[in-house]
Amino acid sequence: MLALLLVSALLPAAAAGQAAVLDSAYSARAIPLAPDPDAEAWARAPSVLADRDRMGQPVPGPPTEIRARWTDEHLYLLYICPYTELNLNPGPVESGETQRLWHWDVAEAFIGSDFENIGRYKEFQASPRGEWADLDIDRGNPAQTGIRWDSGFSVSGRIDEKRRVWYALMRIPFRAIDLRSPRAGLELRLGLFRIAGSAEPRTRYVWQPTGRPTFHVPEAFGILRLQ
Helix, strand or coil, X not given: CHHHHHHHHHCCHHHHCCCCEEEEEECCCCCCXXXXXXXXXXXXXXXXXXXXXXXXXXXXXXXXXXXXXXXXXXXXXXXXXXXXXXXXXXXXXXXXXXXXXXXXXXXXXXXXXXXXXXXXEEEEEECCCCCEEEEEEECCCCCCHHHHXXXXXXXXXXXXXXXXXXXXXXXXXXXXXXXXXXXXXXXXXXXXXXXXXXXXXXXXXXXCCCCCCCCCCHHHCEEEEEC
């Protein structure tokens, strides 16, 4: 019973009806697909930290930071990922999607626009070298045929070996995540995650703890709100 109480206490506010929010700042101009947190577009962008594991326990070391911007066409997510070691794909894909990208270092975003059927959402993945994967998730469909879905999103990655930080920038077309036109005040459901290291148990960073040994708990998602 004590263990259950502790897990409940560590679950995100979303589980109690008070979802955590990542604001996304509007840009009237397209943002360059360059993962530079010091660039004008990103220096003052709203951000959150992924510094817990799935059960809500603090992850040792520096946290993962995620910043958000949007334009009339795209949602942008910038991941800032300090590391002690890199687990890179030994056979990187030069073009096209990389299947099972989660076997290596990866940043992930789960985004849903359906507040009634929360088991429907999109998954976006990016690696330190700009590899990518996207999936259309339907938790009610055991076949999970959404692996063939193509969002048309773009990714850029960069590794700063001196600072021991890697960066990933996702540029996601709004048409891939919502039928509504983007506007200030629009809200989407959002999960933010990162997997690091090669030895099990690998380090898993989350923004909002899921309380289960998986990222795929839509009840625990927070909110992305366009400013």
